Amino acid sequence: MHRALPVAIRKGNNAMHVSTSPKFRENAHDALLDQSLQRALGRLKTGFKDKRSAAIAALPEFEALRDKAVEIKNHTLENLDHYLTAFEANVKANGGHVHWCKDSEEACQTILKICRDKDAKSVLKGKSMISEEIGLNAFLEKQDLQVVETDLGEYIIQLRHEPPSHIIAPAIHVHKEQVADSFRATHKGRDPNRVLDEPRDLLDEAREVMREHFFAADIGITGANFLIAETGTSVIVTNEGNGDLTQTLSRVHIAVASLEKVVPTLEDASTILRVLARSATGQEMSSYTTFSTGPRRAEDLDGPQEYHVVLLDNGRSNMLGTDFQDMLRCIRCAACMNHCPVYGAVGGHAYGWVYPGPMGSVLTPSLIGINQSGHLPNASTFCGKCEEVCPMRIPLPKMMRHWREREFEKHLGASSVRYGLKGWAFMASRPRLYRAATGLAARLLRILGGGRGALRSLPFAGGWTQIRDLPVPEGKTFKQLWEEQQKNKSRQDGGPK
Amino acid sequence: MSNSTSRDAILGRIRHSLGRPAQMPDTPPDTPDEVTDRLKNPVANLIPARAQLPHAQQIDLFIKMATQVSATVTRVGSPDDIPREVARYLADQNLPARVRVAPDAGISGLAWDQTMLDISAGIAGPEDAVSVTPSFAAVAETGTVMVRSGPDHPYTLNLLPDTHIVVVHASRVTGCYEDVWARLRQSEGHGNMPRTFLWVTGPSRTGDIEQTIQLGAHGPRRLHIVLVDDT
Numbered sequence: 001m002h003r004a005l006p007v008a009i010r011k012g013n014n015a016m017h018v019s020t021s022p023k024f025r026e027n028a029h030d031a032l033l034d035q036s037l038q039r040a041l042g043r044l045k046t047g048f049k050d051k052r053s054a055a056i057a058a059l060p061e062f063e064a065l066r067d068k069a070v071e072i073k074n075h076t077l078e079n080l081d082h083y084l085t086a087f088e089a090n091v092k093a094n095g096g097h098v099h100w101c102k103d104s105e106e107a108c109q110t111i112l113k114i115c116r117d118k119d120a121k122s123v124l125k126g127k128s129m130i131s132e133e134i135g136l137n138a139f140l141e142k143q144d145l146q147v148v149e150t151d152l153g154e155y156i157i158q159l160r161h162e163p164p165s166h167i168i169a170p171a172i173h174v175h176k177e178q179v180a181d182s183f184r185a186t187h188k189g190r191d192p193n194r195v196l197d198e199p200r201d202l203l204d205e206a207r208e209v210m211r212e213h214f215f216a217a218d219i220g221i222t223g224a225n226f227l228i229a230e231t232g233t234s235v236i237v238t239n240e241g242n243g244d245l246t247q248t249l250s251r252v253h254i255a256v257a258s259l260e261k262v263v264p265t266l267e268d269a270s271t272i273l274r275v276l277a278r279s280a281t282g283q284e285m286s287s288y289t290t291f292s293t294g295p296r297r298a299e300d301l302d303g304p305q306e307y308h309v310v311l312l313d314n315g316r317s318n319m320l321g322t323d324f325q326d327m328l329r330c331i332r333c334a335a336c337m338n339h340c341p342v343y344g345a346v347g348g349h350a351y352g353w354v355y356p357g358p359m360g361s362v363l364t365p366s367l368i369g370i371n372q373s374g375h376l377p378n379a380s381t382f383c384g385k386c387e388e389v390c391p392m393r394i395p396l397p398k399m400m401r402h403w404r405e406r407e408f409e410k411h412l413g414a415s416s417v418r419y420g421l422k423g424w425a426f427m428a429s430r431p432r433l434y435r436a437a438t439g440l441a442a443r444l445l446r447i448l449g450g451g452r453g454a455l456r457s458l459p460f461a462g463g464w465t466q467i468r469d470l471p472v473p474e475g476k477t478f479k480q481l482w483e484e485q486q487k488n489k490s491r492q493d494g495g496p497k
Numbered sequence: 498m499s500n501s502t503s504r505d506a507i508l509g510r511i512r513h514s515l516g517r518p519a520q521m522p523d524t525p526p527d528t529p530d531e532v533t534d535r536l537k538n539p540v541a542n543l544i545p546a547r548a549q550l551p552h553a554q555q556i557d558l559f560i561k562m563a564t565q566v567s568a569t570v571t572r573v574g575s576p577d578d579i580p581r582e583v584a585r586y587l588a589d590q591n592l593p594a595r596v597r598v599a600p601d602a603g604i605s606g607l608a609w610d611q612t613m614l615d616i617s618a619g620i621a622g623p624e625d626a627v628s629v630t631p632s633f634a635a636v637a638e639t640g641t642v643m644v645r646s647g648p649d650h651p652y653t654l655n656l657l658p659d660t661h662i663v664v665v666h667a668s669r670v671t672g673c674y675e676d677v678w679a680r681l682r683q684s685e686g687h688g689n690m691p692r693t694f695l696w697v698t699g700p701s702r703t704g705d706i707e708q709t710i711q712l713g714a715h716g717p718r719r720l721h722i723v724l725v726d727d728t
Contacts, residue, residue, distance in 0.1 A: 040707075047708045061545045068542045081511045081520075082532045090688065100504040152714060153705035169705065176706050199706040203714060210715060215623060230536050231690045241701040241716020244656050248693070259507070264532075265539035270674040274545070284562070285639040285698040288716070293690035299648040301600075302620045303692045313507045320514035 019368055020352035024375035027350035037347050040173045048169075048338040051282025052389070058284070065274050070393050072268045073260075073329040077320065083229040083262045084311070090232025094294030096307035104134035107312050111136065111221070111254060112143055114308055118252055120145065120218035126236060126243030127151035128223030129167055129332060130256045130312055132354045133367070136221070148213045150242035152206055159186050165348030167355065168280050168334045173347050176202060210242070220250030220304065224257035225276070225331070227309070230265040233293040234309060237276060237286050244290055253292065253304040258312045260328040266291075272331060275391035280333040315367050323402045327362050329392040334359075336386035336396060342379050351376060358386035358396045365403050374412045377403035438477045446475040537687075541675040548638040548672035552728065555637040559670050560724070562640025566699030567712060568720040575725065576607065576664075582723050583629055583662055584612040590719070592660055597625040601649035604631055604664065620651040621658055628654040628661055634677045635665045635722075639698055642722060643677050646693040655695060661717040663697070667728045 020027060031037055056062045076083055088098045101107040107130075115123065123145050125131065137147045137158070149158040153171040157164055159182040164170030171179075180196035187209055195201055222243050226235040234255040236243045247253040263269050277283040296303030319325055337343040337357025348356035353364050353373065361376040370377075377400040386396045411418070427434045449455055449472030457465045476484075509519055520526065550558060560570045573582050587594060598604050600618040609616040621628055630650055634643045642663050646652040655661060671677060674696075681694070701716030712718050 043708050059545060059547075061543060064543055065545075072542070078515065079529065079532050080515070081508050081517075082526070082528045084508070084511075085526065086532075086536055094690070100507050102503045102506060106503060150715065151705070152703045156705065169708070171705055172708070174706075179706055199709045199711055202706055203703065203711050207713070207715060211623060214715075230539060231688055233690055239701065240703045240705075240714035241656050242714065244652075244693075244695070245715055248652050248656065259511075264535050266678045267539045267541050267675055270678070271542040273674075281704070283698075284566075285641055285696065287566075287697070287699050287702055289641075289696040289698075291690060291694040291696075292692065293694075294692060296692050297647075300646060300692055301648060301651040302653045303646060311507075313510070317507055317510040317514055320511060321516060322514070 019364070019372045021364060021368075021373040021376055022352070024350060024352060024379060027352055028346040028379070031346040031350045036175065036178075037173050040175060041344055041347055044172065044338065044344055048281060048334075052279060052335065052338070053282075055278040055282045055284055059274075059278065062275065062278065065271060066391050066393060069272045069275050069331075069391060070329065072263060072271060073392060076263055076268075077260065077325060077328055080259065080262070080320065083264055084259060086229040087227050087232055087262050088311075090229065091294070091307075091309055092232070094232050094307075096232065096294045096309065098309045098311055101310055101312050101314075103314050104312075107134045107256065107310050107314075108136055108139040110310055111256070112140065112145075114252060114254060114306075115140070115143075115145060115219055118218060118306075120252075122146045122148065122213070122217050123219045123221060124213060124217040124246045124250055125149050125151075125154070126220070126222035126238070126246040127154050127170070128221065128256050129164075129354065130223055130258055131221065132164060133258075133314065134256075134312065136256070148210075148217075150210055150213070150246050151238075151240060152203065152242075155206060155210070156182060159183075163349070163354065165356065166334060166337065167332055167357075167359075173349065214245045214249050217246070217250045219252045219254060220246040220248075221254045221256060222247050224255045224261050224309075226269045226272070227257055227262040227311075228264075228266060228269055228291070229262055231291075231293055233266075233291045235269060235292070236290050237273070237288075238290070239281075239283075239287040241288055244288055247290075247292060248303055250304055252306040252308065253295070254308045254310060255292070256310045256312065258314065259316050260330075276331055276333055279335040279389065279391040319366050324362065324366050324399060326394050327359075327366065327399060329394055330359055330363070331392060332359075333391060335389040335391065339385045339389045341381055341383060341385075346379075351379065358400070359394070362394075362396055362399045362403065365406075370403060370406055370410065371412055374407050377401075377407065435477070435479060439480060442473040442477050443475055445470075445473050448472070539678070541673075544673050544675060545638060548636075550637065550672060552670070555672050556667055556670050556724070558637040559635055559640055562637065563642070563699070563720075563722055564640070566640055567702075568640065568642075568699050568722055570722045570724055572724045572726055575727070576603065579604075579629075579664060579723055579725065580607050580609045580612045580614070584614055586662065586721055587614070587627065587660075590660075593626050595625075596627045596629055597621055597654060597658065598628070599630040599650045599654055601631045604629055621653040621656075623657070625658045626660060628658040630654050630661070630663050632663050632665050632669065633694075634669045634671055634680060636671055636674055636677060636696075638673050641674075641696045641698045642720075644695050644697060645681075645691040646695075647691055652693050652695075655697065656701075656716045659713065659717060660719045660721065661697075661700070662721045662723060664723045664725060666725045670724075 091098050099110045149155045156171040166172040224234040225237045277286045295307040343357040364373045454469035595615040598618050605618040632642050633645045700712050700720040701714045703714035704710045
């Protein structure tokens with residue numbers, strides 16, 4: 001893998017992944033030529049999409065549930081301060097702690113302090129995109145803590161020193177042979193001739209290795225799919241059971257979550273859960289949905305002694321009340337990227353930061369700034385499929401357009417695009433000139449075509465004609481043809497009506 | 498490091514972004530009644546029609562849905578039949594006869610000496626391959642079993658053993674999740690939750706390697722449900 005991948009480093013006051021999003025075009029180019037990646041992406045074309053369709057077909061109320069889910073999140077966002085303070089009060093009432101963190105640096109430092117207070121040496125992690133966002137692993141490893149990802153996909157990419165390429169299937173770009181190579185290189189003291197051919201062999205070995213980690217862990221960190229204000233509960237939605245073992249066998253459970261994960265009640269979480277797994281993996285419900293409230297009770301025989309919620313803002317409070325507020329409804333199901341032709345062509349790493357696909361193209365500029373991610377809102381064919389499948393009905397294409405406008409206003413785009421757009425705007429606002437110029441161009445191209453019907457190359461558009469021919473215009477513009485047709489029609493109809 | 502400065506800054510920014518005036522110190526919060534009511538009297542949103550069936554059909558649907566997600570279900574006539582059913586299942590599957598059970602009177606108090614099983618009660622450890630636990634409820638809609646942590650139900654029993662056998666009483670099978678929350682509030686009091694409340698829908702699984710679904714990722718490979726007809 002030769003592509004420039006984001007590495008987590010501490011940069012100034014901010015510990016987070018460094019973005020290679022500004023290099024999206026180069027990343028995408030490399031991705032298209034990467035045969036191994038293209039083979040992996042081929043699997044995406046069926047998989048999740050077919051399963052999602054089947055699950056939705058089996059639930060007639062799915063569309064109505066989407067509307068409800070949107071309503072719940074909109075109401076919550078409009079009252080976010082009230083629900084967050086209610087959540088905090090209920091976590092405390094159950095003996096837990098809430099840590100409000102403005103940015104990545106503060107969140108990482110807060111988690112480090114909890115580890116230090118407990119004299120911790122090892123940290124186990126359930127899958128958490130927020131921990132990717134804040135660059136937690138690299139930060140803790142720098143402080144000499146051992147960090148082990150327990151989700152199979154996350155574990156595989158941790159061994160490969162890669163970021164996730166998909167938000168629910170982080171190792172979707174990796175083949176089983178590559179997993180076997182990583183396992184042989186990492187799991188020492190095993191028979192070098194052991195069979196690791198099939199996913200089952202690989203899973204069995206990972207399960208064995210992970211068991212040793214589970215029983216030795218000091219701190220267990222998970223994400224949260226929901227925070228429930230009514231009860232002070234954090235919820236994780238998983239299939240493997242690793243998150244549960246992580247948070248149960250460790251002495252301390254830390255749930256890392258961003259502000260917008262809060263919902264009012266258990267009923268509200270249940271409604272959104274009905275659309276989450278169906279949209280994500282096409283399951284009716286994931287194997288484990290875990291509601292955790294406070295530390296173990298005095299009479300409990302197992303469970304963590306401490307429970308902490310690290311509540312991360314990292315720019316989200318600034319998205320409220322703007323064109324991008326709707327993005328805070330996102331429940332990270334990944335339906336948008338599973339259905340996106342651009343994601344399907346280049347995979348997740350090309351996007352250059354933590355969140356790929358359409359949701360990433362909208363969220364990344366909000367979190368790290370449009371100047372760090374200018375190409376992402378352009379990584380779209382505007383086919384609208386992402387909005388169509390989004391269970392939370394987030395108008396992703398519209399928001400990408402908003403970002404394009406801001407990118408243009410800030411003069412961040414390529415100068416050729418700027419001048420091109422300006423030139424077009426000049427022409428388009430002068431209809432007569434526009435008609436004359438397009439009419440001339442249509443005739444000129446017809447002459448250039450010389451009766452062949454298609455142009456194999458074109459000055460100033462070599463990139464375009466390199467892989468396809470330009471069909472030659474018939475010699476007239478659409479407007480000219482339209483007017484002729486209307487004239488003929490009115491003649492046939494016996495004059496204008 | 499409960500940083501009150503960050504807390505105030507974040508809440509202040511949220512209020513500012515939402516176009517509300519800053520919350521003054523020493524003044525009561527301006528929480529709207531709509532929010533207070535919603536938290537005090539949670540109401541169900543939309544319940545799918547498939548969850549609204551007569552009880553006998555709920556049980557049939559529960560069995561169907563649980564089986565669809567690779568759980569197995571056996572119905573028995575009374576709690577007294579549970580030990581024999583557990584012994585039968587383990588023998589059928591060629592599994593070890595050493596069983597860790599929840600220290601719950603309804604499970605550990607059964608007549609296990611009728612069987613040849615080696616029974617002990619308590620939390621699960623690395624060497625435990627089979628567990629038997631009670632459940633709080635079960636939901637027909639998706640074939641989901643609900644278990645709660647407590648002194649009579651150590652949480653590790655649900656996740657560590659390769660085989661999780663869970664006892665579900667037919668009277669505790671409901672149509673939808675919302676019914677279960679109502680029951681939980683009844684038994685715990687409003688707003689109170691056990692440390693962990695877990696929805697189990699089939700055994701542990703992963704598709705992380707080449708999108709091929711494998712059962713038994715880090716949790717149980719097998720989920721066997723013993724459904725006790727107590728209605």
